[in-house]
Amino acid sequence: MYPILKEDLEKQESILQQTYEDALAFLAKRSEQKVEPGFPGAPASALPAEGLGAEKVQDFFRKHYLPWVPASSGSRYFGYVIGGVTPAALAGDWYTSLIDQNAFGQPGSLDRQIEQEALQFVRDLLGLPGSFQGAFVSGATTSAFVALTCARQWAAAQKGHSASEEGLYGLPRPDIASGLTHGANYKAASMAGFGRNIHALPLLPGREAVDIQALKDYLASRDQSRPLIYIANIGTANSGDIDDLNAIAELKERYGFWLHADGAFGGLMACVPEWQDRFRLLSSADSLTMDTHKWLNVPYDGAIVLTRHLHEQYQSFSNELTPGPLASENTVHHHLTPEGSRRLRALPAWFTMLAYGKAGYADICRRNVAMCRLYGEMIKNSDCFRLLNEVRSNVVAFTLNLSPEKITEDLIKEILGEVQKAGITYSNYVPYLNKPALRVCITNWMTEEADVIAAYRSMEESARQVISRRF
Ligand SMILES: Cc1ncc(COP(=O)(O)O)c(C=O)c1O
Structure with a gap:
């Protein structure tokens, strides 16, 4: 040695x-x-x-x-959509490296048992039936890639083809549409061979959720012979807005499109009993994405992809020279994801879900949303800022209380530079409905009122400093 x-x-x-x-x-x-x-x-x-x-x-x-x-895993980091790490998730992550398993998912193996149980915990949290099968992947982008690849297989089958056997060349492209969807879905569409052309439907006035009437008009007027993949957004990155999933699911019944739900962070809201009605028809989705490294507060990296189309998933990602005709409940996980060898990412998620259960996660979601509402109230009561969104989830979008021509991207970024220098909190610039805005996203299990107050004060002080310097 x-x-x-x-x-x-x-x-x-x-x-x-x-x-x-x-x-x-x-x-x-x-x-x-x-x-x-x-x-x-x-x-x-x-x-x-x-x-x-x-x-x-x-x-x-x-x-x-x-x-x-x-x-970034602390209680005052409000940038991007960055989850923290619960004590149980950290322990689970350490064990993951300690035991160093290649999570192929062979029937009868320990890693398969953990991953299957963790997937069941996710289904339990989100109220989904066992028909949703899937696997752990590295993040929502990869999860969307898996989902769109399954949709590709489904769309090709409508025309009597197999995309995984024949490739896409010569096949008509299905349409892909959404309201305001995350860049990850454009990337996934590109990787899945569709190209980035996702048809963007009109949004509700002053919001980032799709206008259901516009979606109805689009569905009624399009060429019905072309398969359609529709991406519903559960939590837009700029303002945490949520599409009307129940209405979209009802339209799916009528028009037969593939419904992918991007719940990278917002999906977890379905675990809160009093919010569940909004997600009543989530089980009609064909595929669903949820990160574990966001609101589940599991360390990087991890996400789940759930589909009701295990066969399409297996056809697309099988590692076998000639995939068998059908996936079964014993299909090994590494035939279901883009990876071959894989980390046992399910383990930290298994640890934390088992440790805190439905009540623990409902508490994290409720508390984070309540903290965002508190931040939103402070914005409303300040003469320095203007609130831009109704706080529907864990994101607050706001801008400066100045005449619109004075509010530039540059100005906002200068304020954020001051906030960073102060070091108490972290927030982002976003273009909210094409206007420069500030944004706070609270996804950390530890965040309490004192954090929010300290973070808000630092934001206000920084804004006042820059405004007095500039004007
Ligand atoms: C709505 C949404 N979808 C997808 C993604 C991409 O997630 P990941 O970075 O885990 O691939 C994000 C990331 O913030 C997101 O907010």
Whole structure:
């Protein structure tokens, strides 16, 4: 054995002990340190001829990298859609690396049992029947890719073809339509060979949800012989708006399109009893995406793809030279995703769902939405800002209380620069209905009122500073 590797084997306990101590120190400081400390850079490392050994690498990492980690898993990080890490999810993630299983999903294996149970927990949370099968993948983009690839197989079958056997060349392209859908779905459409042309339907006035009347008109007027893939949005990234899923599902009954529900973050809202009516017909969807690294607060990376079309999924992603005719409940998971070898991503999700259950997740969702409403109220009561959206989920979109010509992308980004310098919170610029806006998204299991108040104050102070400097 290479001598340094042999030494590390002997020192494994102290290497892990140091990692554990670093973890505790990191978690203890997570809420105090600057949310976005900025990375000053580190001395360039070159691959050494002889290795340094794990302890020296730990020292190097601890000195030059660890202090500069943004607290994106902390309670005041309100940028993008970034979930935190629950204690149980972190433990599950450590076990995932410890046991280092290649999650093929062979019947009778431990990894299959964990993944199947975790998928059942997701179905239970979202109120979905067992006809929704699927697998864990790396993120919502990959999940959408799987879903659209299944839809591709379905669309080709309508014309008597198999896209997975023949390819797409020579096949008529199905239509793809949506309201305001995430860039990930354009990317997925491109990867699935459709090209990025997703027909964007009109939105409700002042909102990011699709106008159902416009969808009805579109469905009635289009060439019915072309298969249609429709993407419904459960939580738009700019304002967390949610399409009227029940109305869309009813239209699916009439027009027979493939319905994909992008619930990358908003899908989890279906676990809250008092919100479930909005998701009554979610079970009519053909496929569904939900990230685990967003609202489920599982560490990166992870998502689920659920479809009611296991056969199409198997045909598209089978690793076999000649896929068998039909998928069965014993089909191994690695015949269902773009990956071959795969991390047991289901394990941290299994841990956290089992640890906190339906009530725990309903509490996280309710609390995060309540915190967004609180932020929204502070915006409404301020002479500095104007609220842009009705807070329907965990996103607040707002702008400055200035005349429209003064509100530029540049100005908003300057304010966000000040917010980052202060280091108390992190928020994003978004183009909300094509106008420059600020945005806060609360997805972290730890966020409480004091975090929201501190974050809002920092935002207001930064805005006032920049406005007085500029005007
Ligand atoms: C609605 C929606 N769909 C898809 C995605 C892409 O997710 P991922 O980055 O996990 O691939 C996001 C990311 O924020 C999202 O908000």
